[in-house]
Amino acid sequence: MTSHTDTKALGLAFLQAFWDGDMERGYKLCAPDAKWRFQKTLHMPQEVPVREAVQWLTDKLVASFDPNSGYSVQFGNAIGEGDEAAIEYSASGKTRSGEIYTNTYLVRFTVRNGQIVSIRPYFDTHLVSKVLYDLG
Numbered sequence: 001m002t003s004h005t006d007t008k009a010l011g012l013a014f015l016q017a018f019w020d021g022d023m024e025r026g027y028k029l030c031a032p033d034a035k036w037r038f039q040k041t042l043h044m045p046q047e048v049p050v051r052e053a054v055q056w057l058t059d060k061l062v063a064s065f066d067p068n069s070g071y072s073v074q075f076g077n078a079i080g081e082g083d084e085a086a087i088e089y090s091a092s093g094k095t096r097s098g099e100i101y102t103n104t105y106l107v108r109f110t111v112r113n114g115q116i117v118s119i120r121p122y123f124d125t126h127l128v129s130k131v132l133y134d135l136g
Contacts, residue, residue: 069094
């Protein structure tokens with residue numbers, strides 16, 4: 001079993017790598033068969049390999065931010081118990097269309113043998129569809 005401190009640290013390190021655009025660093029924290037579970041409203045297969053999920057998120061959602069303005073991420077509470085962690089954070093930024101996007105996220109991680117095996121984010125998909133990328 002992974003300690004709750006290690007579990008939280010792995011989850012935070014993965015999210016930091018994602019928002020820094022350094023996914024090679026993030027992928028090293030994941031088991032080779034790690035899965036990402038999408039919410040049904042994202043019109044994606046519900047569970048996909050982490051690399052496939054990150055590629056889709058980068059291409060469709062992160063790319064919607066204005067490259068000249070970028071975005072900011074503020075990490076909040078992080079808790080861990082055994083092999084599970086939950087991390088809250090918010091992301092905000094200006095989109096390519098000039099709108100301001102601010103959303104709050106909760107991401108659940110499962111860690112086994114010191115590697116992330118499952119990532120399950122929860123956030124306002126309606127806001128994503130309205131401001132970043134039309135999910136309909």
